Amino acid sequence: MVAETMTDARGEQPSGKPLALVVDHLTKRFGERTAFEDVSFSVAQGEVFGFLGPNGAGKTTTVRTLGTLIAPTSGSASVAGIPLTSDNGPEIRQRIAIMPENPGLYRRLTVTENLQLFAGLYEQRHAAARIGEALEAVNLTARAGDLCGSLSKGLLQRVGLARALLNDPAVMFLDEPTSGLDPVAAHEVNDLINGLRQRGVTVFLTTHRLEEAERLCDRVAILSTTLRLVGRPDELRERLFxxxxxxxxxxxxxxxxxxxxxxxxxxxxxxxxxxxxxxxxxxxxxxxxxxxxxxxxxxxxxxxxxxSRHSLEDVYLQLIDEDPEASQR
Amino acid sequence: MKFSVRRLGAVLRKELREYRRSPFIVVTMALLPLVFLIEPLITIFRIGPSVAASVVDRAVGATFLVLLVAPALLPAVIAAYSVVGEREQGTLEPLLTTPLRREELLLGKALGVVVPAVGIAYVLFAVIQVCARLFASNAAVVSALGQGPHILAEVLFAPLLAGWSIWVGIGISTRASDVRVAQQLGTLSSIPPLAVVALVSFNVFTPSVTLAVVFALVLLVADVVLFRIVVALFDRERLITGARALRTPSGGGQVPPASAVRQIRRIERTGGRDDG
The missing domain is CATH 3.30.70.100 (Alpha-Beta Plaits)
Structure with a gap:
């Protein structure tokens, strides 16, 4: 019902595709501090959805909320077709994958051992085969036996992506996946995200790299505590300039x-x-x-x-310039 | 989604693999009781054939006290690291994004500490028995060490005392924001049960099978109660964000009752003291 009543503020809905994410007036407060407020949007299955915003805008908190790590203060959402409630947490987490900004791998364990842990947590029946596929997808088969502590940051991000692929998620949340990577490593991660799109995985991507969002995302949302805009990058340019x-x-x-x-x-x-x-x-x-x-x-x-070509960065800066709170964060 | 032994097993395997990659952790666990055992062992070996029974009892009691110190004291430090350590190294959030239930995570963590701690305790006990038979010159010492109540106490109390320390340690770990604080507090957790053990070891209570069973049952109940308390203390939101979750009767997606909001705000205003 939420999907049918969507307004323009949520962005144009890709037609005909079922929805992987529906967020309706979602708010999260920590005491007096508002992390994000009255956020509404939807993401279709197979879409790469960019979530942009300045530091402290509430992007990571949104991801954590949709990933059932923290509870919303008000509003509702459905993730991978399951209503977001604490009772549904394990079911939702079974159908999604979240890659935090820091991949959080056990440095004393090998790449394979790290993946074996998570394959076990997802109760994968054919764990070895699944791990092999995930490593192949991120081109890391040759490093399977290496200790994670010996890998570069770019390789660790790839292991994090392999881990996120293990449960064949319906929705994948990638929180700043190229943060701190050199251009070559960032390019490799972008190629992997493109690969996910081709496999039909719904990707929810938070990033500071606007050119990356413009290149990868079907639609983007700009958040600065409240949702400022949602739409295709070219639409946003036309709307603002x-x-x-x-x-x-x-x-x-x-x-x-x-x-x-x-x-x-x-x-x-x-x-x-x-x-x-x-x-x-x-x-x-x-x-x-x-x-x-x-x-x-x-x-x-x-x-x-x-x-005259306006980039997504121009759109972003224009919106953030209009937000006096953003510059104070 | 129900409790899964497979997920529990995955956590336990991970814990044991980490020990295997860092054998220093387990070796240092064993070193401390070994050092403490030197003095009672020497005492046992020096007891002559005609020494009074009370001297034998004191020496054997001291030995058993040290043997039971090991499972009570050693897991506390590792247990206190278990959750806050994962949090500090950034591995907790990825774990919590999986279907893993908090009971599965906590039991996996606890078993991961119990196995080496109890293993070390049993090995030390076996070493004492073998050494006594080989080197002790007083037959009463060998006999006392091999008494049923003593063996039963060691077999029963090692895991139960370890359980106490582990659950208190993990409980502290779920609430602490710093590994060092958690480990220091965790060490203190083993003192209460050890006080009882000390009373038994020094014959304030006479060791008997009945006493061993009763004390074991009390410890077992305490371990179960502690497990439930620790599960209740485990708050995903607090662990991830450092902020307390506002819980609603049906979970997320609903506005919490105004009374709950007022309660949380009052706690925040008073810096955690609930004056109400």
Whole structure:
């Protein structure tokens, strides 16, 4: 019922797919301190959902709440189709996997021994085969006998991912999986997340790396105690920023007003530097030819005309700038 | 989801594997009682054939006291590390994200400490028996050490005394925020049962099969009660976040009653003292 009544604030729902996560007005307070408040969204099966926000925004607490590690103060949720209650904790945990920011592996045990512990906790019937598959999925078969204490941080993250694969989870929560990794190791982890998407695993990804979220996630949510936005990265850009063209000429235009004010599709313009102009347009693709013709007609030497691209980082910074509390955390 | 022996076994195997990788932990557990045993052993060996029975009783009592110190004292430090140690090394949260129930985790942890502690105690007992038979010159000493009540006391009390220390240690570990504090408090936990053992060993109570059985039953009940208390103390939310969970009758997803909120806020305002 929650899914049908979803509003735009929860983001556009991918059509036709059953929901893996439904969160409805969820709030968590620790005494007087609010970790997150009135959070509502849903995630479809097989979706990679990015959860972004500044430090202290409540991302990890949200993951812990949905993972039944801590109880919400109010609101409701369903995880992997099971209502979030303390009674359902073991059943929910059987169907999900959480990889905390710190993989938390036993450093005196080997990779295989660590995985054997968790295969036992998930009561895997064919544990050895399952461990072999998980190690193969993260390309760690050759290091199976190594002590975890001897592995690099990147390799430890991969062991953590292998552990998260053991129970074939319906929903996988990855909390800052590339935190502290060098670019190569982070790229490897991203490839693994892409692999999960191809296997149809629902991934709930919290990250500080906005380019990573933009590249990996079908939709993202931006949290700053309350949920600020949910949607596809391109939707969020369009929602927050007007579409624009950036024009650069060899020399400054003599009468830019005359050129731009009479051009079809240009709503407004402003100079940016000596011979660059930013034009707000209704549709960059249709307006570009009109602008080019107007510039040529005015005798301008055009160096370039390009669409202004706002990244997810721009969206994020714009939203966080609007939140006075975020800068104080 | 019901209690699972497989999950319990997985925790126990992990604990024993960690000991295997760090044999120093078990070796140091055995060293302390060995050092304590030197003096009573020498005393036993020095007792001549014609020494009074009361001297023999005192020497044997002292030996048994040391033998029972081992299972009561040694597991306390390791048990006190069990939960807070996992928390400090960051391995507790991944464990709690699995279907593992708190009873399974706590019993697995406890068995992981009982096995080496009781093993060491039994080995020490066997060593004493063998040494007495080989080197003691007083037949009454050998006879006293091999008496049924003494053997029964060792066999019964070693796991039961270890159980007491372990449950108190784990209980402290679930609430402590620092490993050092937990271990220091855990060491103190073994004192109460040892006081009773001392009274028996020095013949304030005369050792008998009945007394051994009664004391064992009392310890058994205490161990079960302690286990239930420790399970109740084990609060996932507190362990993960350091904050106390607001429990609702049907779990998460519902607003806790206003009285519960007021109660928690009052405790927070008073720094943990519940004046109400």
């Amino acid at each position: 007007s579409r624009s063209l950036i024009v650069e000429t060899l020399t400054p235009l003599v009468a830019p007003d005359d050129v731009f004010n009479s051009t079809d599709g240009v709503e407004s313009w402003r100079p940016e530097g000596a011979s660059s102009y930013v034009l707000s347009v209704t549709d960059p693709r249709n307006s570009a030819p009109h602008v080019t013709r107007a510039l040529v007609a005015a005798g301008a030497d055009v160096v370039s005309i390009s669409e």
